Amino acid sequence: MIGKRLTVLDEADRWLFRALMLVSIYVMVRGHNAPGGGFAGGLIAGSAFVLRYLAGGILRVRRSSIVNPSRLIGLGLIVSAVVAAVPLLSGDPALSSDIAKISLPVIGTVKVVSSSLFDLGVYLLVVGAVLTVLVHLGSDPLGDGT
Amino acid sequence: MLGEPGSLVGIGSPMTAVVLAHFLVGLTILAVGVRVSRLAVSSGVVVLLTAFIAMVALARRDEEIHETWTWIGDLGLTIDLRLDGFAVVMGLVVSGLGALILAYAAAYFDHDRTFNRFAGVFVLFAGAMTGLVLSADLFTMFVFWEMTSLFSFLLIGLDDRSEKARKSALRALLTTGMGGLALLGAVALFQVEAGTTSFAALAESPPAGAVVNAALVLVLLAAFTKSAQFPFHFWLPGAMAAPTPVSAYLHSATMVKAGIVLVARMAPIFGDREFWRWSIVVCGGLTMMIGGLRALKQNDIKLLLAFGTVSQLGFMMILFGLGTPSLTYAGVAHLVAHAIFKAGLFLGVGVVDHTFGSRDITVLSGVGRKMKWLAALAVANALSMAGVIPLLGFATKEKALVGLIDSDHYVGGLGNIALVVVVLGSVVTVMYTLRFISGTFGRRSDAVDSDVRHRPGWLLVGPVVLLAGLSIIGGLVPGVLGDLVRGPAKSLDAAAKGHLVLWPGVNAAFLTSLGILAGGAALWRATRRLEWNRTIPIDGERAYDVVYESVLSISRRVTAVSQTGSLVVYLVATMTVVLAALVVAIFWAGDLTVDGLVIADSWQQALIVIGVCAASIALVIVRHRFVSAAMLGVVGFGVAVLFALHGAPDLALTQLLVETLTLVVFLLVLRQMPRRFDPSPSWVPRVFRLVVSLAVGAAMTLFALQVFDARTGTSVGEEYAVLSEPEAGGRNIVNVILVDFRGFDTLGEITVLAIAAIGVMNLVRMAQRQRRIEAASADEVVA
Numbered sequence: 068m069i070g071k072r073l074t075v076l077d078e079a080d081r082w083l084f085r086a087l088m089l090v091s092i093y094v095m096v097r098g099h100n101a102p103g104g105g106f107a108g109g110l111i112a113g114s115a116f117v118l119r120y121l122a123g124g125i126l127r128v129r130r131s132s133i134v135n136p137s138r139l140i141g142l143g144l145i146v147s148a149v150v151a152a153v154p155l156l157s158g159d160p161a162l163s164s165d166i167a168k169i170s171l172p173v174i175g176t177v178k179v180v181s182s183s184l185f186d187l188g189v190y191l192l193v194v195g196a197v198l199t200v201l202v203h204l205g206s207d208p209l210g211d212g213t
Numbered sequence: 214m215l216g217e218p219g220s221l222v223g224i225g226s227p228m229t230a231v232v233l234a235h236f237l238v239g240l241t242i243l244a245v246g247v248r249v250s251r252l253a254v255s256s257g258v259v260v261l262l263t264a265f266i267a268m269v270a271l272a273r274r275d276e277e278i279h280e281t282w283t284w285i286g287d288l289g290l291t292i293d294l295r296l297d298g299f300a301v302v303m304g305l306v307v308s309g310l311g312a313l314i315l316a317y318a319a320a321y322f323d324h325d326r327t328f329n330r331f332a333g334v335f336v337l338f339a340g341a342m343t344g345l346v347l348s349a350d351l352f353t354m355f356v357f358w359e360m361t362s363l364f365s366f367l368l369i370g371l372d373d374r375s376e377k378a379r380k381s382a383l384r385a386l387l388t389t390g391m392g393g394l395a396l397l398g399a400v401a402l403f404q405v406e407a408g409t410t411s412f413a414a415l416a417e418s419p420p421a422g423a424v425v426n427a428a429l430v431l432v433l434l435a436a437f438t439k440s441a442q443f444p445f446h447f448w449l450p451g452a453m454a455a456p457t458p459v460s461a462y463l464h465s466a467t468m469v470k471a472g473i474v475l476v477a478r479m480a481p482i483f484g485d486r487e488f489w490r491w492s493i494v495v496c497g498g499l500t501m502m503i504g505g506l507r508a509l510k511q512n513d514i515k516l517l518l519a520f521g522t523v524s525q526l527g528f529m530m531i532l533f534g535l536g537t538p539s540l541t542y543a544g545v546a547h548l549v550a551h552a553i554f555k556a557g558l559f560l561g562v563g564v565v566d567h568t569f570g571s572r573d574i575t576v577l578s579g580v581g582r583k584m585k586w587l588a589a590l591a592v593a594n595a596l597s598m599a600g601v602i603p604l605l606g607f608a609t610k611e612k613a614l615v616g617l618i619d620s621d622h623y624v625g626g627l628g629n630i631a632l633v634v635v636v637l638g639s640v641v642t643v644m645y646t647l648r649f650i651s652g653t654f655g656r657r658s659d660a661v662d663s664d665v666r667h668r669p670g671w672l673l674v675g676p677v678v679l680l681a682g683l684s685i686i687g688g689l690v691p692g693v694l695g696d697l698v699r700g701p702a703k704s705l706d707a708a709a710k711g712h713l714v715l716w717p718g719v720n721a722a723f724l725t726s727l728g729i730l731a732g733g734a735a736l737w738r739a740t741r742r743l744e745w746n747r748t749i750p751i752d753g754e755r756a757y758d759v760v761y762e763s764v765l766s767i768s769r770r771v772t773a774v775s776q777t778g779s780l781v782v783y784l785v786a787t788m789t790v791v792l793a794a795l796v797v798a799i800f801w802a803g804d805l806t807v808d809g810l811v812i813a814d815s816w817q818q819a820l821i822v823i824g825v826c827a828a829s830i831a832l833v834i835v836r837h838r839f840v841s842a843a844m845l846g847v848v849g850f851g852v853a854v855l856f857a858l859h860g861a862p863d864l865a866l867t868q869l870l871v872e873t874l875t876l877v878v879f880l881l882v883l884r885q886m887p888r889r890f891d892p893s894p895s896w897v898p899r900v901f902r903l904v905v906s907l908a909v910g911a912a913m914t915l916f917a918l919q920v921f922d923a924r925t926g927t928s929v930g931e932e933y934a935v936l937s938e939p940e941a942g943g944r945n946i947v948n949v950i951l952v953d954f955r956g957f958d959t960l961g962e963i964t965v966l967a968i969a970a971i972g973v974m975n976l977v978r979m980a981q982r983q984r985r986i987e988a989a990s991a992d993e994v995v996a
Contacts, residue, residue: 098945098948099943102947103863104863104948106867106951107867107870110871110873111870113874114870114873114874117873140967141967143963144963144964147960148960151956151957180942180943182943182952183952185952186951188963189952189959192966193963195970196969196970199970199974200878201877201878201881203974204881204973205881
């Protein structure tokens with residue numbers, strides 16, 4: 068942890084962390100039609116963790132990330148690569164996108180593009196990368212605790 | 214993807230199924246783990262036996278089976294399997310001996326952590342070797358060839374805690390890997406010159422010319438490295454670091470025959486060239502002699518057999534390489550005979566080692582008395598190796614001598630040279646056979662009789678009995694094998710002919726055989742008391758070491774010069790290259806005028822640019838690292854705002870986020886660094902750095918102005934804008950480009966990002982470990 072804990076940061080973290088995570092997912096999902104996307108969304112989620120780090124130090128970051136950050140990187144890469152490779156099974160070139168319209172009750176018709184899933188992989192990988200760097204560069208020089 | 218989907222594994226393609234079954238079972242064994250080692254061995258044996266039976270069943274069908282899978286059609290690359298007679302013989306050797314030796318190994322090994330790896334890789338190897346012998350073209354053979362090299366590496370280095378085993382494995386891999394590269398070169402040359410690498414197509418219309426000759430040199434290089442021919446023979450004795458079952462299988466019966474198989478396939482097509490014949494006779498002959506002579510010096514009976522294998526490989530290389538009709542026939546027959554007696558001998562040595570705990574001639578004593586049956590069987594195999602009537606090795610070697618005596622019709626005087634070399638080599642073979650027999654099973658006057666430590670089980674002795682039985686029965690009724698190998702020999706060369714007999718009658722070849730036996734026995738009696746201290750001056754192993762070491766030291770030196778570890782040097786070097794490229798590009802265009810230059814679109818823009826410039830200058834001047842990093846952030850944010858002003862919200866958003874996170878990362882790193890820059894950081898003069906920086910800046914500016922109006926075609930952006938909604942279902946064209954149109958780029962970029970993050974992780978962890986170690990040692994000093 069760097070320096071003392073600040074109440075301002077503590078409160079900001081408490082209120083903003085979940086909001087930022089929501090925003091990041093929103094930015095990722097809307098990316099196909101409006102400014103945003105997986106990369107930007109992932110960076111926003113990453114900055115949420117940075118805020119948490121500044122407020123509560125490395126331990127709080129570790130506690131709040133459910134999965135191991137480096138696994139998140141692998142997961143993201145696998146998701147993207149699989150989405151890219153799936154069209155090969157039906158003989159199409161890799162990364163061909165498929166558009167499906169699903170009608171849901173209440174919400175109405177939703178258009179789902181397969182490349183959004185590719186973007187999900189990018190999102191996961193970017194979050195994982197930011198978290199990995201943060202956790203490692205942010206830990207103390209000996210890497211054994213606080 | 215291979216071929217038409219759906220029919221990949223089916224009754225329609227039995228050979229592919231057989232090869233894939235090996236890989237499937239092998240990988241499963243590796244994945245499942247050590248607890249079910251008995252099941253692993255059983256499933257491996259079952260797969261190999263299935264392959265054996267399938268091969269027999271397929272060979273009985275009338276039509277020749279041919280399976281082709283297109284891999285990269287545009288390049289003419291196909292996986293092409295063909296079951297002709299020769300493939301059947303080799304396939305039966307591979308799967309039959311494989312099943313026998315794998316079963317033997319179950320009793321030979323302790324079932325420890327390496328056993329599972331052994332069983333898995335062994336089955337994988339059997340699959341690759343089966344694929345290799347079935348290969349109908351050079352490319353397919355190359356693919357399986359490399360697989361066998363790799364699996365051989367894993368099996369030699371099975372005991373990964375032994376430095377010697379690791380070193381030997383690497384040496385074998387590098388040597389055979391070099392040959393693999395040569396084979397790839399040959400594939401490329403044949404593909405370019407003849408448009409095909411298929412053996413059948415090449416035989417139909419043999420290409421000629423300098424390129425083809427170059428390809429053939431590469432083929433010979435590949436065959437010589439793989440089959441341990443002089444001067445590459447050194448890796449094979451080193452490979453004896455592997456456990457005995459591995460040596461028996463890979464390094465006597467199967468993998469080392471791959472080079473022979475290659476030569477056997479090529480010789481009927483291209484074997485009439487002078488340089489081909491001379492290389493074969495010279496290298497094969499030297500291999501036969503050197504292998505034999507070095508076998509005479511060995512005290513370790515396994516090494517003795519290994520050098521014997523080297524010698525025999527030279528012999529077979531001559532038979533197949535000269536490729537006259539009767540020599541091809543003799544070659545196929547001897548290939549089988551050698552696989553039987555040599556595998557039998559290795560397994561016998563394994564039993565001796567297991568039972569008495571030693572393989573050293575100077576330690577073993579009285580083994581023959583304590584294990585009479587085993588001794589009798591091993592002696593039968595050994596005599597087959599020496600070519601003693603009435604064993605199988607006699608019949609095949611006699612056939613070879615007949616072929617060599619007749620060969621001057623085909624190859625002129627070279628045939629006589631080959632005959633002399635083979636006769637001399639065979640004399641030495643008789644000598645080391647006698648050394649093997651007396652050394653292993655005889656009694657030494659100066660040593661106590663060895664103790665039986667473990668009684669061998671039936672699984673250990675069974676395979677030895679079976680193989681010795683084949684050597685004996687095959688010798689008594691050689692006609693059976695003789696008839697079996699006639700078809701295979703004809704599949705290599707339609708002219709091939711011959712038959713095997715027990716009693717050839719008194720003719721030149723028979724008398725030569727007798728002379729070899731008598732001469733070998735007499736020479737062995739005369740020299741057995743001599744100590745063989747003299748080393749042979751030509752030593753491939755030492756040459757390998759010299760080459761290997763010098764490659765390492767040269768790369769170390771190059772690294773020391775080019776990778777100084779100084780950031781300043783790296784930057785100056787990179788920037789100088791960039792500068793040169795920019796200057797060339799600018800003056801290449803020649804036109805230095807700039808049309809329609811607008812100073813600024815708006816006052817906001819001008820303001821931001823001025824701010825960015827001020828921050829850049831400040832960032833160079835200040836002495837605090839922290840302030841410098843903050844100024845860098847200002848530059849980045851300024852650029853983000855410029856993007857936004859230009860109507861690029863995606864870019865602006867991403868840039869903003871990246872800048873934020875970069876700044877935080879900078880701060881995290883700076884915590885651990887001195888607060889100020891060093892006063893004079895490096896030996897690259899300050900003035901020089903300044904000049905390079907300014908020049909790069911100026912050139913970049915000029916370049917940007919030039920490219921501003923250099924476009925002549927239409928922008929791809931317009932096409933993307935039109936296609937975005939209908940093709941990719943998105944209205945944000947930036948995002949659509951990222952995830953769809955240029956998705957491959959993105960995949961590459963996120964891979965780089967992943968690697969970078971993992972790199973940071975490892976660097977930090979290494980530094981932390983280093984500091985912990987230092988802290989711990991400091992504590993000790995204090996304590």
